[in-house]
Amino acid sequence: MKAKSKARFEARAKIIKAMAHPTRLMIVDELSRRERCVCDLTEMVGSDVSTVSKHLSVLRNAGVVRDEKRGSKVYYTLRTPCILSFMSCIETVIKSRAEEQLDLAK
Amino acid sequence: MKAKSKARFEARAKIIKAMAHPTRLMIVDELSRRERCVCDLTEMVGSDVSTVSKHLSVLRNAGVVRDEKRGSKVYYTLRTPCILSFMSCIETVIKSRAEEQLDLAK
DNA sequence: TCTATATTTGGCAATTTAGCCAAATGGCCA
DNA sequence: TGGCCATTTGGCTAAATTGCCAAATATAGA
Numbered sequence: 001m002k003a004k005s006k007a008r009f010e011a012r013a014k015i016i017k018a019m020a021h022p023t024r025l026m027i028v029d030e031l032s033r034r035e036r037c038v039c040d041l042t043e044m045v046g047s048d049v050s051t052v053s054k055h056l057s058v059l060r061n062a063g064v065v066r067d068e069k070r071g072s073k074v075y076y077t078l079r080t081p082c083i084l085s086f087m088s089c090i091e092t093v094i095k096s097r098a099e100e101q102l103d104l105a106k
Numbered sequence: 107m108k109a110k111s112k113a114r115f116e117a118r119a120k121i122i123k124a125m126a127h128p129t130r131l132m133i134v135d136e137l138s139r140r141e142r143c144v145c146d147l148t149e150m151v152g153s154d155v156s157t158v159s160k161h162l163s164v165l166r167n168a169g170v171v172r173d174e175k176r177g178s179k180v181y182y183t184l185r186t187p188c189i190l191s192f193m194s195c196i197e198t199v200i201k202s203r204a205e206e207q208l209d210l211a212k
Numbered sequence: 213t214c215t216a217t218a219t220t221t222g223g224c225a226a227t228t229t230a231g232c233c234a235a236a237t238g239g240c241c242a
Numbered sequence: 243t244g245g246c247c248a249t250t251t252g253g254c255t256a257a258a259t260t261g262c263c264a265a266a267t268a269t270a271g272a
Contacts, residue, residue: 005132006128006132009128009129009131009132009135010128011200012128012131012193012196012197012200013125013126013127013128013130013131015196015199015200016122016125016126016131016196017123017126017127019119019122019126020119020122020123020125020126021119021123021229021230022112022115022116022118022119023115023230024119025115025118025119025122026111026112026115029115037248037249038248038249038250039247039248039249047231047232048231048232048233049248049249049250050231050232050233050234050249050250050251051230051231051232052249053248053249053250053251054230054231054250054251055230056249057250057251058229062199063199063200063202063203063206064199066206069238069239069249071239071240071248072238072239072240072247072248072249073239073247073248073249074248074249074250079199079202079203079206080195080198080199080202082194082195082198082199083195085191085192085195086191086192086195086196087118088188089186089188089189089191089192090118090121090122090192091118092186092188093121093168093169093170093185093186093188094117094118094121094169096169096185096186097169097185100169100172100185127259127260143218143219144218144219144220145217145218145219153261153262154261154262154263155218155219155220156219156220156221156261156262156263156264157260157261157262158219159218159219159220159221160220160221160260160261161260162219163220163221164259175219175268175269177218177269177270178217178218178219178268178269178270179217179218179219179269180218180219180220
């Protein structure tokens with residue numbers, strides 16, 4: 001049971017780690033709206049294509065996004081839409097933190 | 107607007123990064139049930155106290171947990187309960203991934 | 213005050229990550 | 243086939259992260 005729960009936390013951490021980067025969050029955010037090819041995302045992000053491609057492979061390996069080749073382009077989509085609720089939790093943490101600091105300032 | 111959204115993604119990434127570790131996830135999971143002192147968590151986790159203390163400081167700096175000193179012990183609590191919905195999203199990703207691999211195996 | 217317990221901090225070695233360039237791969241079309 | 247476009251991969255360096263030990267700090271109690 002101990003080992004099993006350890007494996008569970010490792011599996012979760014792997015996914016969370018994949019999202020733990022500003023650029024990858026931006027990508028996830030964009031993909032929550034519509035599918036995008038690497039070229040679209042590269043333009044959005046403003047880094048080298050190879051960098052964006054590597055970020056995408058991190059997300060793909062973690063199972064956060066899915067890729068589909070059509071013609072010479074590769075389109076990425078989110079695998080599940082729950083990412084939005086995920087983000088709303090993060091925003092709650094940010095807000096809670098801000099409020100607490102406001103209290104301290106009084 | 108561009109810089110603003112960049113800062114937003116960085117703020118979010120900071121919090122997500124704080125959770126992106128199996129041990130810290132285990133801690134967050136435990137704290138979602140009840141408050142715990144460092145000694146309790148150290149026993150649970152099974153690492154050196156200093157290691158656990160550093161994990162806790164990562165979570166504290168990110169605003170995920172709050173600490174309160176009482177006597178010679180320091181008790182940690184979750185700052186917001188939404189972490190649970192956060193985890194359920196992660197589980198969805200894991201499940202979606204598993205199902206897709208099952209399909210491939212057919 | 214002296215000691216034991218609880219926690220944090222400093223420091224260090226090993227590992228992982230990020231981002232760039234250059235090169236390889238794959239598809240499209242003249 | 244040859245050349246162009248889209249994407250991935252290899253390789254490299256710089257920076258960040260992890261986990262341990264040792265040492266510092268704080269509190270409670272004899």
